[in-house]
Amino acid sequence: MKAPSTHFHMPSTAMSIAETIYCYHCGRSHPRVEMRQIATKGGKKWRCIKSIEATKRNVTQRDAFGKTVTTINKSENQARIKARQNAERLLAAG
Numbered sequence: 001m002k003a004p005s006t007h008f009h010m011p012s013t014a015m016s017i018a019e020t021i022y023c024y025h026c027g028r029s030h031p032r033v034e035m036r037q038i039a040t041k042g043g044k045k046w047r048c049i050k051s052i053e054a055t056k057r058n059v060t061q062r063d064a065f066g067k068t069v070t071t072i073n074k075s076e077n078q079a080r081i082k083a084r085q086n087a088e089r090l091l092a093a094g
């Protein structure tokens, strides 16, 4: 008895649409069109565009945030130093 082979045949177009690639960042597969191959220390890996863009945005925001915090810290420190110097001067005078 010969099994019909038509049941196992898939058109190549359907295969390419359904094709997914494992995303090392998310730990799951995404459609091929949403994936980008990137070079890492461990070799070439596939990562989705969404996660790449999200990381880029986060880095930019973190940089901007970090600069703001640094500026605030500096001015706070200077104010604190001045206040301490004034207090010491008063103590020395008194």
Ligand SMILES: [Zn+2]
Pocket: 023, 024, 025, 026, 027, 030, 047, 048, 051
């Ligand atoms: Zn992903």
